[in-house]
Structures are given as C-alpha cells and as structure tokens.
Amino acid sequence: MTDQATADPTMTRIMDAVQLGRSGAPAPARELLTALWDELGPTGDALHRCTLAHYLADLQDTTEAELSWDERALAAVSQLTDERAQRHLPSLQVQAFLPSLHLNLADCHRRLGNVGQAREHLARVGEHLAGLPDDPYGESIRAAVRDFVADDPTDRRG
Structure with missing residues (x-):
C-alpha cells in the first residue's frame, strides 16, 4: 500500500x-x-x-x-x-488531527487572555498526544507542545 x-x-x-x-x-x-x-x-x-x-x-x-x-x-x-480521511491519504487518522487543532485553540485563547480556556484546550492536547504518529508530523506537533508549555502560556495575559 x-x-x-x-x-x-x-x-x-x-x-x-x-x-x-x-x-x-x-x-x-x-x-x-x-x-x-x-x-x-x-x-x-x-x-x-x-x-x-x-x-x-x-x-x-x-x-x-x-x-x-x-x-x-x-x-x-x-x-x-478515518475512512473518509484515508480515501484522501491512507495514513491519515482523525485522532492525529486533534492535538494540533486543540493547540491552535489554546494559543488563540492564551493570546486573548482567556487563561481557563487555554488550559482546557492544552489539557485536551495532552489527552490526544498518544494518537500522533511516530513520524515528522507527530514530532513537529510534540515539539510545538513543548515550546508552548515552556512559554508558560497559562500565566500570560495577552
């Protein structure tokens, strides 16, 4: 395949x-x-x-x-x-989309000063990290999460 x-x-x-x-x-x-x-x-x-x-x-x-x-x-x-996603690209798994989508939402909420919502989405990122593939895409998302957490986003007010 x-x-x-x-x-x-x-x-x-x-x-x-x-x-x-x-x-x-x-x-x-x-x-x-x-x-x-x-x-x-x-x-x-x-x-x-x-x-x-x-x-x-x-x-x-x-x-x-x-x-x-x-x-x-x-x-x-x-x-x-997954079936629909894999008709486009056989390796796609919907679960692998979720960390990136939630990370984007956490970042927006952080920049808007919505600390609670940023934390909620960051927690959702963590729940879905295991669904990431062990490939360059998965590593890029894991690195983005590490960078996001290192910036201590939940303490920033915009």
Missing part, C-alpha cells in the same frame, strides 16, 4: 491557496479559501471543511477571527471519519 494522496480537486484548490498565502500573498489566499468555504457550505465534506478552516485560521488579521476559524476546524473534525 502506498501513502500517496488520492487526487482531490478541492484539496488541490485548498493547498494551492495555502501556498499562495505562504508565498507572501495572504489576502488573495484568504479570499480564495473564503470563497471555497462558501461553496462547501456547512454540510460540505468534513475533510475539506476541517482542512480549509485550519489553514484559513492562519491567514486572519485578528486573533478573534483566527479563533473563529480554529473552532470551525474542530467542529468539522468531529464529523470526519
């Missing part, structure tokens, strides 16, 4: 917009992803919605807007199954 992604025009559009944003054009990338979000609608494919919202959060101008998109990503992942 290979671990090659299955061709998916929507995922291609998402990743093309993400690359545009990473290449220094965040506003056009945000516009493309927002238009795609509108196309998908609230009942669109959960993998598409989760992925899109996750990346769209990074393109926001305010922490409040970022938090809103991170919340949408978490809501979408609750509707995602």
